[in-house]
Structure formats: C-alpha cells, structure tokens
Amino acid sequence: MFDVAIIGAGVIGGMIARELSVYELKICMLEAENDVGRGSSSANSAIVHAGFDAKPGTLKARFNVEGSGMMERVCADLGVKYKKNGSIVVGFGEEDRKTLEELLERGRRNGVRELYIAEKEELHAMEPGLAEDADCALVAPTGAIVCPYELTFAAVGNAMDNGAELLLNFEAEKIEETGSGKDAYYTVEAKDGRKIEARNIVNSAGLYSDAIAEMAGCGTFKITPRRGEYMLLDKTSGNACSCTIFRTPTKMGKGILISPTVDGNLLLGPTSVNIDDKEDFSVTAEGLDRIIAQVRREMPKVNTGSVITSFCGLRAVGDTGDFIINNPKRGFFNAAAIESPGLTSSPAIARYVAELIRDSGLEMKKKDNYIATRRAYHWFRELDKEERNKVIAKEPEYGHVICRCENITEGEILNAIRQNPRATDIDGVKMRTRAQMGRCQGGFCGPHIVKMMAEFMGVPILSLTKKGKGSFMNIQKTK
Ligand SMILES: Cc1cc2nc3c(=O)[nH]c(=O)nc-3n(C[C@H](O)[C@H](O)[C@H](O)COP(=O)(O)OP(=O)(O)OC[C@H]3O[C@@H](n4cnc5c(N)ncnc54)[C@H](O)[C@@H]3O)c2cc1C
Structure with a gap:
C-alpha cells in the first residue's frame, strides 16, 4: 500500500514526487508512457517566465512568480542547465x-x-x-531559460534516489475507492491489468487530467x-x-x-x-x-x-482560466490544467500540493538521510581537457565518442541507461545525453546506440523501440 500514488510523471508529477520524497512516505509515480516527461514537459518553450503575463490573483500568477524565484536553486541542486x-x-x-x-x-x-x-x-x-x-x-x-526535459528527469530521478517507485507503461484506466475515513484507500488499475493501492492520489496527468478526475468521481473540468x-x-x-x-x-x-x-x-x-x-x-x-x-x-x-x-x-488548457490545484475529495488531489507557465511554476506547485496533502491529515515526518542533490547528465562535457583525461584513465568508455555532432561519449550514454530514471528506449538516451540531437539527427550514432542498449540491457536488438509503443528501430535481420 502506497501513501501517495502520483498519476502522470511529467515535470509536475516529478516535482511533486521529489517534494514528497523528503518525508518518510511510500510513494509511486504511474506513467502511461515508456519514459517520463513525454508530454508537454518535453515539448515547450523552455522559458522560466518572469511572471508579468498571468492575471493578478490567479494561481498562475502566484506560482509563476514563486517558481521563477525557486528555479535557479532547484536547477543547481538537480544539475539541470539554467x-x-x-x-x-x-x-x-x-x-x-x-x-x-x-x-x-x-x-x-x-x-x-x-x-x-x-x-x-x-x-x-x-x-x-x-x-x-x-x-x-x-x-x-x-x-x-532551462532544459525542460532534464528538469523532469532530474526531479523524477531525485525522487527515486529517495525511494519513490516509478511504474512505466502504466496507463491508469480505473480508480476505485474502498472503505471510509482513516482506513479508506484507492485501487488504481492500468490498461494492462496491473493494480496498485494507495491512500492518496495526485492527479498530474496533463492532457488527460480531466479523465483521471472523472475516474475518481470528481470530473468537474474539461481539458482542451x-x-x-x-x-x-x-x-x-x-x-x-x-x-x-x-x-x-x-x-x-x-x-x-x-x-x-x-x-x-x-x-x-x-x-x-x-x-x-x-x-x-x-x-x-x-x-x-x-x-x-x-x-x-x-x-x-x-x-x-x-x-x-x-x-x-x-x-x-482547462476551462476555468487558471490552474486547477485542489483536494475535491478525501485523498484525491488535482494538479491539473497546468498549461504555461507550468514549467516555471512546477517547484512552487509541488510545494503547495505537499502542503495540501499534509493539511488533509497525512503524517509527514522528514527523513534523516534525504539526498537533496544529483549529478548532472552533462558533468563530463563541462570538464577541462586535463580533468577529462583523468576520468578516461579510470573509465575508458568516456574516451570513445559515439555522437560526433554533439561529441557525446559511450560513458555518457551508459550513464543515461544506469542513472534513475533509466532510459529504456532510443529517444530516452537522446533526451538525456543529446546524442542524436545534432545536425545528423542520429543518422550516424543511432545504430551504435541501439547496439549498446541491447547489450547493456541484455535484450534482443529487435525489441528496442525509438519511443515505446511499437516504434521498433529494426524489424528484421537482413544479413
Ligand atoms: C507549446 C507549449 C509551450 C510551453 N511553454 C512554456 C514555457 O516556456 N514556460 C513554462 O513555464 N511553461 C510552458 N509550457 C507549459 C508546460 O510545458 C506545462 O505546464 C508542463 O509541462 C505541464 O507538466 P505536466 O506534468 O502537468 O504535464 P505533462 O508533461 O503532459 O505530463 C503528464 C503526464 O501524464 C501522463 N499520463 C496521462 N494520462 C495518464 C494515465 N491515464 N495514466 C498514467 N499516466 C498518464 C502522460 O503520459 C504525461 O507523461 C508550455 C506548454 C506547451 C505545450
């Protein structure tokens, strides 16, 4: 039984998991896709908005300005480019x-x-x-400006380093409530039949947050x-x-x-x-x-x-003109309709949702061994030549360039497959390392990465996908 299940692992779900993972709680993130951050959190303008656009008095205005003030520190702690x-x-x-x-x-x-x-x-x-x-x-x-997908990976990864679990390809389809009062809990069932139980649910399912609220019996808004x-x-x-x-x-x-x-x-x-x-x-x-x-x-x-x-x-885009962040029924919390400036607001929204959960009566005791920081994906690229050579002497894979356009090494690619949350497909490696993001867009390094992933993960080459859901990189052997 989880204390909190977070449905949707974009930047909002990730930041909420990170905020909650400071406490002695059993947390899981349920994500429909084959990786985290595949929704709006990876395809946006990447701007940390100053906060002059939102209407005064709205949640958007409040969390934009708070989040913009928090973002530099959060990025420094999580090793995210800002x-x-x-x-x-x-x-x-x-x-x-x-x-x-x-x-x-x-x-x-x-x-x-x-x-x-x-x-x-x-x-x-x-x-x-x-x-x-x-x-x-x-x-x-x-x-x-910030790297939005790095921020999402880092928030989710930091929560996982602090014990939160991540269930991928878990598309929540049904939510049932059992019992009442202190003993009440929810069962969340995925499309493939997997089930988890949790005392509290956070709905951060982006475009589908209206459907999740509906499943929980409080569908009062619509997302366009x-x-x-x-x-x-x-x-x-x-x-x-x-x-x-x-x-x-x-x-x-x-x-x-x-x-x-x-x-x-x-x-x-x-x-x-x-x-x-x-x-x-x-x-x-x-x-x-x-x-x-x-x-x-x-x-x-x-x-x-x-x-x-x-x-x-x-x-x-919600139909209220503002973010929908509330606690409409016992143990169910919305962080929905988070359009722009949601990326900017994410750390402030996470702090607020954690407060809502605490105010609802969940005991939240801080951990003694909380890990606040995380190593950046791009740490190797930032070293000077002498420092790089020292790393290469110990870990030779950092001396082997795989992506020539962006100058990304085998060591960085392996790190993307090992570090929380692990890349499970080719785009996962791309978004974590920038390998395949240069001028040739993966024409040269793509096949090398497929081979490396198959070897490291111990799976057949034919099973690897570009971006989950049947997007196989290779369909059959030719010679
Ligand atoms: C074009 C565009 C430009 C933007 N520009 C900016 C900007 O410059 N600055 C800024 O601050 N904000 C910007 N934003 C807003 C920002 O990107 C979003 O507010 C933010 O990414 C929302 O994060 P999220 O986690 O709520 O949603 P998402 O990132 O969409 O995450 C929701 C997750 O829920 C998962 N999910 C959905 N249904 C289910 C289910 N049934 N079961 C399990 N998982 C499920 C999805 O797969 C997804 O991973 C922009 C957005 C867009 C689209």
Missing part, C-alpha cells in the same frame, strides 16, 4: 506600447522585480538583430489541447539574440517567440491553435509558415534555413 538570459516583449508602435504598459503594471502587481520599459536606443543596443522599427520593449531581467509548433535552428543561429524575445500577447497566449536554448540552439515558435485530438502532434506547413513570417518581421536576419528539426507540443 541560464538567466532575461526576456523582452518587443513593441512596434503606439498600440503595442499601451499593451507593454499594462504588462508592466500587471507584473508589478504580481510581484515581479526589476521590470521596466526600454526605449529604442537601449533596445537595439541590447538586441542588434531586431527589425529597425521595433521601438520599445518590456524588459524582464529575471526571465530565464492547444497545439504549439516549433522550429529548432542549429547552433550556427544560436547567437541571433541573447534574450528571449516575445511579441505582445493575445488571448491565445504569449505569441511566437525567438529564444536561445541552454544548449546554444535557437528556438522559434510556438503557434497556438485549439484542436480536438489529444494525440495529434503533427507539425503543419501552415504553422511553420506563420512562424517564419513573424520571425522575419521581428528579426529579419535570422536564418530560418538552418532548421534541424520541428516539433509540436500540446498545452493542457
């Missing part, structure tokens, strides 16, 4: 200036520090690549998927700007942005279109055209031809 590069909302003309002034006022009411409006000369000195007629901008020096398409440019375009550059927002969101990533690429997007299908991750020609047109308008010299990949993330 950079305080600042963000600007660029204005063209008087209408935009009015919007910027409103955002400034809203940001101040939300408690965002250091916000101000920069005039043309300062703006162009900050970002020389901006279009000539950009004439003012809201500047948020506390804005930052909102598509966001992106283009990722290679590192030759990575220094087109230093800040994250937004246009003035609309009611559909914060608009298309231009942002460096923590790994030195340039990210363009997202689009914003409500759709019906929660599994439709397609990237459309129309969406990409819209991104290119807007980027050309704002930063005409960005080379959109240096695109190396495009992808789509789906925002889990």
Whole structure:
C-alpha cells in the first residue's frame, strides 16, 4: 500500500514526487508512457517566465512568480542547465506600447522585480538583430531559460534516489475507492491489468487530467489541447539574440517567440491553435509558415534555413482560466490544467500540493538521510581537457565518442541507461545525453546506440523501440 500514488510523471508529477520524497512516505509515480516527461514537459518553450503575463490573483500568477524565484536553486541542486538570459516583449508602435504598459503594471502587481520599459536606443543596443522599427520593449531581467526535459528527469530521478517507485507503461484506466475515513484507500488499475493501492492520489496527468478526475468521481473540468509548433535552428543561429524575445500577447497566449536554448540552439515558435485530438502532434506547413513570417518581421536576419528539426507540443488548457490545484475529495488531489507557465511554476506547485496533502491529515515526518542533490547528465562535457583525461584513465568508455555532432561519449550514454530514471528506449538516451540531437539527427550514432542498449540491457536488438509503443528501430535481420 502506497501513501501517495502520483498519476502522470511529467515535470509536475516529478516535482511533486521529489517534494514528497523528503518525508518518510511510500510513494509511486504511474506513467502511461515508456519514459517520463513525454508530454508537454518535453515539448515547450523552455522559458522560466518572469511572471508579468498571468492575471493578478490567479494561481498562475502566484506560482509563476514563486517558481521563477525557486528555479535557479532547484536547477543547481538537480544539475539541470539554467541560464538567466532575461526576456523582452518587443513593441512596434503606439498600440503595442499601451499593451507593454499594462504588462508592466500587471507584473508589478504580481510581484515581479526589476521590470521596466526600454526605449529604442537601449533596445537595439541590447538586441542588434531586431527589425529597425521595433521601438520599445518590456524588459524582464529575471526571465530565464532551462532544459525542460532534464528538469523532469532530474526531479523524477531525485525522487527515486529517495525511494519513490516509478511504474512505466502504466496507463491508469480505473480508480476505485474502498472503505471510509482513516482506513479508506484507492485501487488504481492500468490498461494492462496491473493494480496498485494507495491512500492518496495526485492527479498530474496533463492532457488527460480531466479523465483521471472523472475516474475518481470528481470530473468537474474539461481539458482542451492547444497545439504549439516549433522550429529548432542549429547552433550556427544560436547567437541571433541573447534574450528571449516575445511579441505582445493575445488571448491565445504569449505569441511566437525567438529564444536561445541552454544548449546554444535557437528556438522559434510556438503557434497556438485549439484542436480536438489529444494525440495529434503533427507539425503543419501552415504553422511553420506563420512562424517564419513573424520571425522575419521581428528579426529579419535570422536564418530560418538552418532548421534541424520541428516539433509540436500540446498545452493542457482547462476551462476555468487558471490552474486547477485542489483536494475535491478525501485523498484525491488535482494538479491539473497546468498549461504555461507550468514549467516555471512546477517547484512552487509541488510545494503547495505537499502542503495540501499534509493539511488533509497525512503524517509527514522528514527523513534523516534525504539526498537533496544529483549529478548532472552533462558533468563530463563541462570538464577541462586535463580533468577529462583523468576520468578516461579510470573509465575508458568516456574516451570513445559515439555522437560526433554533439561529441557525446559511450560513458555518457551508459550513464543515461544506469542513472534513475533509466532510459529504456532510443529517444530516452537522446533526451538525456543529446546524442542524436545534432545536425545528423542520429543518422550516424543511432545504430551504435541501439547496439549498446541491447547489450547493456541484455535484450534482443529487435525489441528496442525509438519511443515505446511499437516504434521498433529494426524489424528484421537482413544479413
Ligand atoms: C507549446 C507549449 C509551450 C510551453 N511553454 C512554456 C514555457 O516556456 N514556460 C513554462 O513555464 N511553461 C510552458 N509550457 C507549459 C508546460 O510545458 C506545462 O505546464 C508542463 O509541462 C505541464 O507538466 P505536466 O506534468 O502537468 O504535464 P505533462 O508533461 O503532459 O505530463 C503528464 C503526464 O501524464 C501522463 N499520463 C496521462 N494520462 C495518464 C494515465 N491515464 N495514466 C498514467 N499516466 C498518464 C502522460 O503520459 C504525461 O507523461 C508550455 C506548454 C506547451 C505545450
């Protein structure tokens, strides 16, 4: 019997598990996919928003500002890439200036520090690549960028290092409550028939959090998927700007942005279109055209031809206009409708959910042997030549480069298969190490990685998938 079962291991479920794993509790994370962080948490803009966008008084505003203040420390503890590069909302003309002034006022009411409006000369000195007629901008020096999937892996991994269990390919399909009062508990049944029992459930199932609430008998909200398409440019375009550059927002969101990533690429997007299908991750020609047109308008010299990949993330948009974080019935907690700024808010949401659980009566005693930190996936890459040579002398696999584009070694790939939460498929290795993320997108190193994984895991090559669910890398032997 678990004290808490968390349904959905994205950044929200992972952060909640990490927060709860400080205490003497038996915790499990139930994840439908073959790895953690495969939902919105791996396909987003990766921005730690300063907090001027959300409506004052909402949970979004509160947790955005709290989370933005916590993020640098959390990333340092968890070995996650983070950079305080600042963000600007660029204005063209008087209408935009009015919007910027409103955002400034809203940001101040939300408690965002250091916000101000920069005039043309300062703006162009900050970002020389901006279009000539950009004439003012809201500047948020506390804005930052982070690696969102590393954050998710690290939060889940840190919770596991502290005893939390992770059940993959566990798609919760049925929730039943037994007993009442102090003795009451839930049984969660997966699609494949596996069952677990838990006294408390946290619903952090992203796009499907409405279905999970429904299963528990408190389905009071609906989630609509909102598509966001992106283009990722290679590192030759990575220094087109230093800040994250937004246009003035609309009611559909914060608009298309231009942002460096923590790994030195340039990210363009997202689009914003409500759709019906929660599994439709397609990237459309129309969406990409819209991104290119807007980027050309704002930063005409960005080379959109240096695109190396495009992808789509789906925002889990609730029907209340705010995050839905509550305790609608005994032992059942929602952390639902966590659209943007959910990534930024994640540490603050986790702290709040832990408080809700404690307030509901669960005894939470701190562990004596809690592990607060974790080694970064990229520790080897950050060493100088002399330090690398010392590592290679002890562990020769760090001297063998597998991914030539990103310069990733066999040692780093093995680490991704060994460290919590272990990579179980090819994309799992890619997201943890960056092997296959460079210009050739895995054309060279992909087959090596498949072979290494099969050998390490002791499974046939034909059983390995790209991204779970039947996406086999090889279908038969040819010679
Ligand atoms: C296009 C886009 C841009 C964004 N940009 C930003 C940004 O720049 N900054 C920011 O702060 N936020 C941003 N966000 C928001 C942020 O990405 C999300 O708020 C955050 O990732 C939500 O995390 P989550 O854990 O709730 O959801 P998810 O990451 O979607 O995780 C939910 C998990 O639940 C699992 N699940 C679903 N159903 C079941 C089931 N039945 N049983 C078991 N598991 C299940 C899923 O497989 C998934 O892993 C953006 C989002 C999008 C889509």
